[in-house]
Amino acid sequence: MMSKYKSLRSERAGFSVLVEKKTVWITLILLILCAAVMVISTGLGSKWISPMSVIKVLMGEGEPMHQVIVEKLRLPRVITAVLVGASLAVAGAVLQGIIRNPLASPDVAGITEGASFGAVLFIFLFGGTVPIHWMPLASILGAIVVTGLLYVLSWKKGVDPLKLVLIGIGLSAAIKSVSYMLIIAGPMQLAERSLTFMTGSIYGVSMDKDVLTLLPWTAVLLGLTWLQARSVNIQALGDDVAQSAGARVQRQRLVLIALSVALAGAAVAIGGAIAFIGLMAPHMARKLVGSSFGSVLPVSALLGALILLLADLAARTLFLPRDVPAGVLTAAIGAPFFMYLLYRNRNRN
Amino acid sequence: MSSLEVRELGLSYGDTYIFENLNLSIPKGKITVFIGSNGCGKSTLLRSMARLLKPQKGSVFLDSREITSMSTKEVARKMAILPQGPTTPEGLTVLQLVKQGRYPYQSWLKMWSKEDEDIVQKALEATGMTDLAERTVDSLSGGQRQRAWIAMTLAQETPVILLDEPTTYLDLTHQIEVLDLLYEMNVRDNRTIVMVLHDINLACRYADHIVAVREGHIEAQGQPEEVVDAELIERVFRLKCEIIPDPLYGTPLCIPHDNSRLRAAKAAARADKGTKRADAFVTV
Amino acid sequence: MKVIYLSILLAALAGVVVCSVAFGVTNIPFHNVLESFLHYNGSNEHLIIQTTRVPRALIAASVGACLAVAGAVMQVMTRNPIASPSTLGVNSGATFFIILSAWWLGLSGQQSFTWVALIGAALSGGLVFFMGSIGRDGMTPVKITLAGAAMTAFFASLTQGLMLTDGKMFDQILVWLVGSVAGRDMAQLQAVWPYMTVGMLIALLLSRHLNVLAMGDDMAQGLGQRTAYIKLSGAVAVILLAGGSVAVAGPIAFVGIIIPHIVRYLVGSDYRWILPYSAVLGAILLVSADLGSRYIAMPKEVPVGVMTAILGVPFFVYIARKGRRT
Numbered sequence: 001m002m003s004k005y006k007s008l009r010s011e012r013a014g015f016s017v018l019v020e021k022k023t024v025w026i027t028l029i030l031l032i033l034c035a036a037v038m039v040i041s042t043g044l045g046s047k048w049i050s051p052m053s054v055i056k057v058l059m060g061e062g063e064p065m066h067q068v069i070v071e072k073l074r075l076p077r078v079i080t081a082v083l084v085g086a087s088l089a090v091a092g093a094v095l096q097g098i099i100r101n102p103l104a105s106p107d108v109a110g111i112t113e114g115a116s117f118g119a120v121l122f123i124f125l126f127g128g129t130v131p132i133h134w135m136p137l138a139s140i141l142g143a144i145v146v147t148g149l150l151y152v153l154s155w156k157k158g159v160d161p162l163k164l165v166l167i168g169i170g171l172s173a174a175i176k177s178v179s180y181m182l183i184i185a186g187p188m189q190l191a192e193r194s195l196t197f198m199t200g201s202i203y204g205v206s207m208d209k210d211v212l213t214l215l216p217w218t219a220v221l222l223g224l225t226w227l228q229a230r231s232v233n234i235q236a237l238g239d240d241v242a243q244s245a246g247a248r249v250q251r252q253r254l255v256l257i258a259l260s261v262a263l264a265g266a267a268v269a270i271g272g273a274i275a276f277i278g279l280m281a282p283h284m285a286r287k288l289v290g291s292s293f294g295s296v297l298p299v300s301a302l303l304g305a306l307i308l309l310l311a312d313l314a315a316r317t318l319f320l321p322r323d324v325p326a327g328v329l330t331a332a333i334g335a336p337f338f339m340y341l342l343y344r345n346r347n348r349n
Numbered sequence: 350m351s352s353l354e355v356r357e358l359g360l361s362y363g364d365t366y367i368f369e370n371l372n373l374s375i376p377k378g379k380i381t382v383f384i385g386s387n388g389c390g391k392s393t394l395l396r397s398m399a400r401l402l403k404p405q406k407g408s409v410f411l412d413s414r415e416i417t418s419m420s421t422k423e424v425a426r427k428m429a430i431l432p433q434g435p436t437t438p439e440g441l442t443v444l445q446l447v448k449q450g451r452y453p454y455q456s457w458l459k460m461w462s463k464e465d466e467d468i469v470q471k472a473l474e475a476t477g478m479t480d481l482a483e484r485t486v487d488s489l490s491g492g493q494r495q496r497a498w499i500a501m502t503l504a505q506e507t508p509v510i511l512l513d514e515p516t517t518y519l520d521l522t523h524q525i526e527v528l529d530l531l532y533e534m535n536v537r538d539n540r541t542i543v544m545v546l547h548d549i550n551l552a553c554r555y556a557d558h559i560v561a562v563r564e565g566h567i568e569a570q571g572q573p574e575e576v577v578d579a580e581l582i583e584r585v586f587r588l589k590c591e592i593i594p595d596p597l598y599g600t601p602l603c604i605p606h607d608n609s610r611l612r613a614a615k616a617a618a619r620a621d622k623g624t625k626r627a628d629a630f631v632t633v
Numbered sequence: 634m635k636v637i638y639l640s641i642l643l644a645a646l647a648g649v650v651v652c653s654v655a656f657g658v659t660n661i662p663f664h665n666v667l668e669s670f671l672h673y674n675g676s677n678e679h680l681i682i683q684t685t686r687v688p689r690a691l692i693a694a695s696v697g698a699c700l701a702v703a704g705a706v707m708q709v710m711t712r713n714p715i716a717s718p719s720t721l722g723v724n725s726g727a728t729f730f731i732i733l734s735a736w737w738l739g740l741s742g743q744q745s746f747t748w749v750a751l752i753g754a755a756l757s758g759g760l761v762f763f764m765g766s767i768g769r770d771g772m773t774p775v776k777i778t779l780a781g782a783a784m785t786a787f788f789a790s791l792t793q794g795l796m797l798t799d800g801k802m803f804d805q806i807l808v809w810l811v812g813s814v815a816g817r818d819m820a821q822l823q824a825v826w827p828y829m830t831v832g833m834l835i836a837l838l839l840s841r842h843l844n845v846l847a848m849g850d851d852m853a854q855g856l857g858q859r860t861a862y863i864k865l866s867g868a869v870a871v872i873l874l875a876g877g878s879v880a881v882a883g884p885i886a887f888v889g890i891i892i893p894h895i896v897r898y899l900v901g902s903d904y905r906w907i908l909p910y911s912a913v914l915g916a917i918l919l920v921s922a923d924l925g926s927r928y929i930a931m932p933k934e935v936p937v938g939v940m941t942a943i944l945g946v947p948f949f950v951y952i953a954r955k956g957r958r959t
Contacts, residue, residue: 004483007461018448018461101775102439108782153950163953165775166715169782170949173719173886176789177942180811181935191807192797199793227457234452236441240401240432245505246425246453275786291440319798328794335787342764342780 023295026288030302034082037306041081041313042074046320076207081312081326082305083211083218084202084271085281088112089304090225091263092278093285093296097232098256102341104165105279106264110150110172111143112275115268117175118142120194124182136213136269143265146171147257200274200327202312210270217266222301225259232256232293274327276334277304283341352377352412352541353398353428353509359406360397367393368565370407375509375543375558380535382552383545385562386586391545392433392513394562398543399430399511411509425453429502430511434518437486443497444482447472450504472503476530492523499530510534512544516551524548528555549586553577553600561585577601635906638899642913646694649920653690654682657927661686684818692822693814693923693937694916696878697888699829701915702836703874704889705896705907709843710867711765711777714952717889718754718875721765721777722784724884726757727876729788732806736795743824747880751828754876755868757784762868812885812938814923825877832873833912839866840904847902885938887945888915894952 009016043049049057049066056062057070092105099109106112122130122138150171154163179198183191196203205211231252234242242249264278285300311333312326353375360367367390375381383391396402398409400416409416411427429450437446450472451465473479476496481489486497495515502510515531516524532555535542546552552559553573561568561576563585569576582590582603589606596602655661661678669679704717711721718724730753734740740749761784765777796806842863845853853860878885892915893907900906922940929935 007463007466009461009463013458015458016460016462016465018466097438100436100438107786108779153954156954166778166953167950169720169778170715170946170953173785174942174946177811177886177939180807181939184807184811184936185930185933195793196797199790199797230452230455230457230460233445234449236438237446237449238432238435240396240430241435241449241501243401243421244399244425244430244432245449246420246422248421275790286440290442290445291438292445322798324794325797328790328797331787331790335783335790338783339760339764339780342776342783343767 020289020292020295023289023299027298027302030299030306034302034306034309037309037313038078038082041078041309042070044313044317045069045074071207076205076211077202077312077316078309079207079211080202080205080214080270081308083214084267084274085277085304085306085308086222086301087214087218087263087267087304088271088274088277088308089281089285089300090222090297091260091267092304093282093293093300094225094228094232094256094260094263095278096282097293097296098235098253099164100236100238101165102283105276105282106260107172107273107275107278109165109168110175111147111168111261111264112268112273112278113172113175114146115139115143115265116198116200116273117146117179118265119197119269119272120179120182123190123194123197124186136217136266139269140262140265143261143268146175147261151254151257196325197272199325200268200272200330201315201323201325202271202274202308203316203323203325205270214266214270217262221259221263221266222297225256225263226294226297228252228256228259229292229294229297236291236293271308272325272327274308275331276338277307277330279341280334280337281307283337353543354410354413355394355398355407356410357407358394358397358404358409360393360402360404366565371566373560373567373570375541377541378535378539379557380532380542380555381544381558381560382556383543383560383562384547384549384552384585385568389562389585390565391560391562395430395511395513395543395545396432399428400424401430401432422453425505425507427507428509428511429505429507431498431502431513431515433513435498439485439487441486442483443478443486443489443500444469444473446486446497447478447482447500447504450501450506453505468506469504472500475503475534476500490523491519492526495519495523495527496530499527503534507540509541509543512542514545514547516546516548524551531555549577549582549603550595550601553602554595554598573600577603635900639909639913642910642917646913646917646920649917649924650690650694653693653920653924654686656924657686658932685816688817688819688822689814689923690920691819692817692881693920695822695826695829696814696882696885697915697917697919698912699832699874699878699915700885700888701892701896701911701918702833702908703871703878705893705904705911706836706839706843706867706871706874707889708893709847709904710864710871711762712847712849713777714894714955715778715890715949716781717887718758718871718878719785719884719886719889721758721781722761722788723754723758723871723875724879724886725785725788725792727751727753727879728810728884729753729792730756731880732792732795732809735806736799743821743880747825747828747877750880751872751876754872754879757788758868758872758875760784809883811936812883812941813936814882814919815934815936817881821881825881828873828877832870832877835866835870836874837908839863839870840908843867843904844902847904883938885919885941887941887949888919890952891941891945891948892918894948 004021006019006021008019039051039054042054043051047069053062053066054070057066095104095106095109096102118141119135119139122135150164150168154167183194234245234247235252239249281300281304282296284303285296289295289299308326311329315324315326315329355371355373358371359369383395385391393402397404411424416424447469473482476499478497478500481493486494489497515527519527528551531542534540556573559573559576560570561581568585569581577592579590579592582588591604592601593604594602654666655663661682665678666682669682673679700718707716707721708714727750730749731746734749761777761780764780842858845856845858846860846863850860892911896907896910896914900910923937926935926937926940
């Protein structure tokens with residue numbers, strides 16, 4: 001029975017964990033795949049650079065022209081895609097786990113909408129006067145405020161997951177129309193920037209400003225979330241069972257929602273409201289490795305990164321010379337995917 | 350001797366009291382079954398004993414300690430509860446489900462000790478689920494699914510197990526299967542089992558101690574043979590019945606009366622005797 | 634009794650319409666409003682009244698009525714208290730199709746926009762309806778709401794994508810995207826009127842059947858109703874009403890949710906009363922919201938769609954919290 005698993009134990013450190021072998025393999029394969037797509041994607045664009053040359057540049061020995069294109073233009077974008085994709089995916093995985101509804105994700109629940117509203121508001125209130133690297137704070141604040149509101153409004157002797165989703169849908173519709181109003185009321189150039197943000201795009205990101213801002217957030221939050229895997233697993237069995245097994249359900253739920261919000265908020269701050277990754281990636285992950293969160297987390301992070309890498313690659317190469325926001329592409333695949341999920345879950349309540 | 354005790358419990362939803370000042374002690378190492386009509390508060394009682402509901406008044410004592418003074422993990426190592434109709438996430442395997450029973454013993458570092466592994470194995474064996482361990486829970490039959498959940502509560506290694514209607518939605522075969530399993534757990538490991546059952550006859554057969562609940566208070570309790578009689582059933586369920594000994598064990602067996610069918614049968618009997626009277630249907 | 638209240642509401646509607654014509658950035662005395670109809674003299678005020686204010690008030694009234702009735706019909710058909718043209722993706726589908734047709738086929742003119750809007754409404758509404766009702770337990774509020782949310786997100790992203798790739802359209806579309814009744818002329822209203830009227834008539838004719846349908850599909854079938862026909866006619870009515878509204882005013886949210894709930898509270902559960910009351914109250918709500926929107930950020934105007942969204946959210950939250958969970 002235990003052949004599919006490997007127990008890792010250290011008596012001295014008091015450490016023990018059960019690892020599914022399949023998860024390890026799939027994680028490795030996805031890692032390699034991600035790396036390959038990153039290299040190829042860095043090479044693709046209006047000027048083609050071969051994978052070998054890309055690798056050379058990364059080792060610090062490429063042609064100067066390649067060096068500029070790769071390091072200044074394409075590499076930041078590719079890395080950002082990975083970070084944003086992974087963050088959104090994990091935010092979604094956590095939310096689906098605790099809401100116990102496979103159709104929940106930060107975008108459906110209105111969290112991304114709140115984050116992007118925070119950023120849009122920031123653009124309009126301080127556009128030009130306050131340095132742009134404060135924007136992540138604005139969008140995380142936006143996500144927190146909306147989620148807080150969501151949490152309070154759906155509270156009735158504990159948070160009812162279903163109400164959370166329904167109220168999220170209502171809130172996000174309202175937020176969206178207020179964002180539109182800001183856009184209409186404000187000057188033209190701000191309007192376009194805000195709208196890009198609401199759609200979600202990783203166009204024109206830079207290494208020191210965006211990548212280095214996001215990296216610590218993503219790394220720390222993903223780590224913290226992984227430590228909470230046990231909580232997600234037990235919550236997935238329902239409040240009564242979780243409580244009976246000795247879990248502090250409402251407190252854990254608060255911590256998990258906070259982590260999910262922080263991940264989504266940080267990602268939106270850099271990439272805008274890129275839709276449906278938080279929905280798709282965790283699903284594919286569960287399909288691959290089952291529902292244990294310790295496995296779902298790394299796999300969905302990698303899948304999320306991969307989806308956004310590919311979407312962004314398509315967005316900037318298929319419609320040349322136009323650079324379509326990646327969010328349009330993720331929505332274009334995401335919505336049919338969502339419909340498919342509804343179809344597949346048609347016999348569940 | 351008692352491991353679980355309820356003292357002066359009061360619980361209300363809004364203004365209406367479900368129960369006021371309720372006292373009950375559960376005999377250790379026995380099977381206790383709550384019976385009562387729908388909405389009499391038996392599930393509420395079970396859930397507040399398991400700290401899933403917070404009573405407004407009174408307290409629950411587990412091994413002579415007040416349950417609210419213990420950490421929730423501590424309680425989880427002494428008492429498990431299987432709620433009614435639990436659901437599993439899609440794709441969860443039996444092994445993964447049963448593993449969750451070890452939750453109160455694990456920590457961030459200690460996530461899968463040798464002890465955890467042994468106990469999970471044992472729980473799977475005891476419930477006959479070893480061969481199904483890799484199957485997903487949603488692919489199992491109703492009875493197997495309930496056994497998987499019971500395996501999870503077993504893995505929790507608690508001397509006390511509470512179950513809220515463990516046999517609902519199961520056909521008769523699977524009901525017996527589940528109750529047999531619980532009986533074995535009681536006999537072999539001397540675990541205290543408390544459950545809510547709807548079927549009076551099965552309740553009488555499996556219970557050492559039966560608790561009849563009516564409108565938020567305990568109408569009667571004790572050994573089924575001593576407590577359950579036609580009069581009690583009428584008080585608790587508002588149903589006239591005959592009680593005969595179960596042909597297998599001699600435990601009380603309840604044969605319910607009804608109105609329409611009985612009336613027609615009596616009328617037919619009279620008709621046979623030739624006493625055809627127009628008002629026969631009224632006088633019965 | 635209900636007739637009397639309805640007439641009072643109609644009078645109130647007439648009142649807000651007159652106010653809506655008279656008040657705004659330039660306030661016009663009531664006697665001038667009357668005069669412009671009786672002796673039109675081409676003065677600046679008369680011009681404003683006849684070409685701007687009157688069409689605007691009438692459009693607001695028609696759109697409000699249509700959306701409210703569409704919402705009421707959808708709520709009974711889906712047995713979902715938060716169904717409405719905006720939550721179930723009908724509005725966003727119509728919007729996207731209009732923008733797509735303008736961008737891709739270079740369509741213009743109210744007549745063609747109306748057709749495109751109807752097609753869009755039918756497509757996305759139909760898909761949401763279908764996806765929300767498959768499965769063993771049939772249509773559940775959650776399923777259909779989620780399907781609607783997904784559809785809305787989908788079309789919103791595509792619409793934004795179109796706008797961002799084509800800078801020229803950006804400005805025109807944007808105002809349109811939120812829903813507004815400002816800056817339209819009478820001809821635009823005349824182009825959608827026929828569709829709205831037909832939709833309204835179908836809905837009113839259906840009201841008796843909707844009462845039966847409200848008891849559940851099984852029950853309705855048991856009572857001898859051909860539910861498929863009733864639902865299809867209901868869908869046609871919704872599409873005409875919502876599609877027509879979007880074609881002239883853009884996607885205006887929440888009117889379709891709020892009004893039917895208020896009306897049910899007022900007149901009970903008989904759809905023969907609910908529908909006319911919804912129409913009148915919906916009209917009153919939108920005309921007053923439009924009137925209010927002129928004063929919030931004077932001299933700039935807030936699109937009325939934003940107003941209804943802000944008014945609607947507390948309501949939506951209340952309904953979702955009350956939660957009929959089946």
